[in-house]
Amino acid sequence: MRKSRQKIKSHEQEARLFRNRSLVAALLILLMAIGLVSRLVYLQVFEHDVFITRSDNNRMRVEPLPPRRGLIYDRNGKLLAENRPTYNLTIVRERVDDLDATLERLVQILDLPEDEVATFRERSRQRQRPYQPALLMSDLSEDQIARLAVNRYLLSGVEVEAQLMRYYPDPIVMSHVLGYVGRINAEELADLDPGNYAGTHFIGKTGVEDTYESQLHGRAGLRKVETNARGRVLRELERDPPEPGEDVTLTIDSRLQHMAYDLLDGRRGAIVAIQPKTGDILAMVSAPGFDINKFVTGISYDDYRELQEDIDLPLYNRAARGQYPPGSTVKPFEALGALEYGVVEPDDIIYDPGYFQLPNDSRRYHNWLRWGHGRVDLQRAIEVSNNTYFYTMAYRLGIDRLSSVMHEFGFGEVTSLDVQGALPGLMPSREWKREKYNQAWYPGETLSAGIGQGYFMATPLQLATATATLANHGRWVRPHLAKRIGDTPVTPPFSDTKPDVQMDNRQWWDDVYEGMEAVLNGNEGTARRAGASLEYNMAAKTGTAQVFSLGQNQRYNADELEERLRDHALFIGFAPVEDPQIALAVIVENAGGGVSGLGTAISDAWLQPRAEDEDLPAATINEEVEGLDGD
Known part of the structure; x- marks a missing residue:
């Protein structure tokens, strides 16, 4: 048998291949470094405000402050429509992990009668703007407030809010003149100014309450608060106070x-x-x-x-x-x-x-x-x-x-x-x-x-x-x-x-x-x-x-x-x-x-x-x- 001829190594060729590979590797590293630096510049400079806001939102949030509704008087100064303090139950759906489970827990805690459960659930799903509280119940009793306070740790996104509620001292005699306020429904929500009615749950429906809604309502304010990981308010950072609605004096005696x-x-x-x-x-x-x-x-x-x-x-x-x-x-x-x-x-x-x-x-x-x-x-x-x-x-x-x-x-x-x-x-x-x-x-x-x-x-x-x-x-x-x-x-x-x-x-x-x-x-x-x-x-x-x-x-x-x-x-x-x-x-x-x-x-x-x-x-x-x- 005849022996095969051995190929002699070329050091010059190997050196050239090594240089080419090194150049390509260096180029890739440079491109990756440029991409990384560009991304860092984009995030740190151009998207700075966005991420600062997201960061702040993890511990801070802006809450609406509904204005006090104007009062209604007769021509002699007798009060016909006033605001009384009350406690309302609200829920922010975006802060609730499991809405159905939370609602079921609330029904059990409040011991709601069967005929109110359907209305309760319907209110929780009423269309609201993102991160705006939906009103579940109004005028809570002391017993209901106590039950909710005890179970607060189980109810993320659920709050008991102190608010002013409309009250009419002469509800029957003045019924057709004054009209009344009621919960804002989906159709009304679509037509209202989202900024001015943020946090407001009631609107004039009939009578004077409807005719002079814009004057009685006032202007909503805002407050910035710091929260913990569960979304509970720790302290207030800034406040733009609301402007109360104007009082209306009627010609009625x-x-x-x-x-x-x-x-x-x-x-x-x-x-x-x-x-x-x-x-x-x-x-x-x-x-x-x-x-x-x-x-x-x-x-x-x-x-x-x-x-x-x-x-x-x-x-x-x-x-x-x-x-x-x-x-x-x-x-x-x-x-x-x-x-x-x-x-x-x-x-x-x-x-x-x-x-x-x-x-x-x-x-x-x-x-x-x-x-x-x-x-x-x-x-x-x-x-x-x-x-x-x-x-x-x-x-x-x-x-x-x-x-x-x-x-x-x-x-x-x-x-x-x-x-x-x-x-x-x-x-x-x-x-x-x-x-x-x-x-x-x-x-x-x-x-x-x-x-x-x-x-x-x-x-x-x-x-x-x-x-x-x-x-x-x-x-x-x-x-x-x-x-x-x-x-x-x-x-x-x-x-x-x-x-x-x-x-x-x-x-x-x-x-x-x-x-x-x-x-x-x-x-x-x-x-x-x-x-x-x-x-x-x-x-x-x-x-x-x-x-x-x-x-x-x-x-x-x-x-x-x-x-x-x-x-x-x-x-x-x-x-x-x-x-x-x-x-x-x-x-x-x-x-x-x-x-x-x-x-x-x-x-x-x-x-x-x-x-x-x-x-x-x-x-x-x-x-x-x-x-x-x-x-």
């Missing part, structure tokens, strides 16, 4: 409000009183009311269902949203329209045989007094509330001009400045019926509108507002509930105020006033018993509103009807006639009549206040003021 509610004496109805010169709403009562304190912390399902199913509708604000046929209370306004359009003169005589007939129509539109009032002029027509006279006026005016006149006094419109949820009522017209029903307007419907029936609907607030405008000789002042916001007075003139009602002859106002005065002090006045004891001149008008329509030859007999089918009773008035200080409207559902005394009692209480009024039982008041309403 609490004494008058209470008296009006007592006068209704459990009946369904509303009373609204306004100061004509300023538009201040002195009283705005809707009965029955309801306990608004139950809504603050969250009303129970059973209690809310009871309110909803109550046949008397306590949640319904009759004063601002109750739309009723105004009945004969519209006759003074119609009379002014008839004078302005020249379809009648104050001394013109119309003969009333007890009914009115349209030309070429056999149907009779009856006066409330079946045998009629005979010869009536404008003043007597108002005094005795003669339907035939106002059927004639409505026919002569026509629905277009009648509707225009009523709109001048605010019927069919929302004219209040800050009454939440107020409805416009309905002043019908030819165009309205065509759009609503695609039907023509008939002359008989004009006659019904002329005595405040048919399609014509008005709220008690509208009636009081129109009466205040009438008392002012047509000068418009928008009714309002706020008298002061903080230290800033709320005074007219207000934007969007309707133009004043103009009459070509100022004497016409006095002609209508004289007829309205005779309602109370005339020999035939429909409220003469209620006006017998008055020590000043008051102008008024009574009215009844049918709940259902009568046939051509049917006669109304209240004794034969169920209570809820009887006519509503209405009253409007202002006093003193020479210098009006109060204008008011009263409606009592299904009363039939006899409510004029309620109106004169309210007027007396405002113009001639007596200390004993507050202690006089409602039944005694009603016995003293019961009047006789002929229409």
Whole structure:
């Protein structure tokens, strides 16, 4: 065999390979060093603030400081809505390891009844902003606070917070005026300023609480605190204090409000009183009311269902949203329209045989007094509330001009400045019926509108507002509930105020006033018993509103009807006639009549206040003021 040739090593080649490998290794080391240094520079320089913040967040956090909600007072400084200290249970989901287990532990610790457990769990999952506490329970008892304190080590992310809770000293009488605050829901949370409402669990839902939410709420503050590993606060580092909400002073007179509610004496109805010169709403009562304190912390399902199913509708604000046929209370306004359009003169005589007939129509539109009032002029027509006279006026005016006149006094419109949820009522017209029903307007419907029936609907607030405008000789002042916001007075003139009602002859106002005065002090006045004891001149008008329509030859007999089918009773008035200080409207559902005394009692209480009024039982008041309403 021949031996293979051995390869001779090349030292020069090995040295070159070593140098190349060393160069590559050095280059890799250099690149890695550059990458490491670059990363260090990036983290230490460019991301310095981020990591400092993360580091601080491990031991420090920023907590919102909700502002104190502004208080609400009546015009005399009586407190209507206050804040009481209470303890609430909150949870921050991001700080809880196992939410379900924590909730189950809380249910056991607090020994919650079964019907509250579902609500408790739902609140814990209500959408919140990151690291914002969700409100689980309000107004904890001392026993509950003690149980939570003992088990605090088991409840990471759960806190008992001392906060101020809304409380209403007169929750039923003031229910529809004040409204109430309640828990912020998901829809409201999406629309609220996240910074200003951080840490706030309640918001105005209805009434004044809703209308003036931005003023009452204030501005949220912040505090920076140091915490331990479990998230418990060790000390406060910095604080930006919150700005408390502004106090709101209302135009409401609490004494008058209470008296009006007592006068209704459990009946369904509303009373609204306004100061004509300023538009201040002195009283705005809707009965029955309801306990608004139950809504603050969250009303129970059973209690809310009871309110909803109550046949008397306590949640319904009759004063601002109750739309009723105004009945004969519209006759003074119609009379002014008839004078302005020249379809009648104050001394013109119309003969009333007890009914009115349209030309070429056999149907009779009856006066409330079946045998009629005979010869009536404008003043007597108002005094005795003669339907035939106002059927004639409505026919002569026509629905277009009648509707225009009523709109001048605010019927069919929302004219209040800050009454939440107020409805416009309905002043019908030819165009309205065509759009609503695609039907023509008939002359008989004009006659019904002329005595405040048919399609014509008005709220008690509208009636009081129109009466205040009438008392002012047509000068418009928008009714309002706020008298002061903080230290800033709320005074007219207000934007969007309707133009004043103009009459070509100022004497016409006095002609209508004289007829309205005779309602109370005339020999035939429909409220003469209620006006017998008055020590000043008051102008008024009574009215009844049918709940259902009568046939051509049917006669109304209240004794034969169920209570809820009887006519509503209405009253409007202002006093003193020479210098009006109060204008008011009263409606009592299904009363039939006899409510004029309620109106004169309210007027007396405002113009001639007596200390004993507050202690006089409602039944005694009603016995003293019961009047006789002929229409």
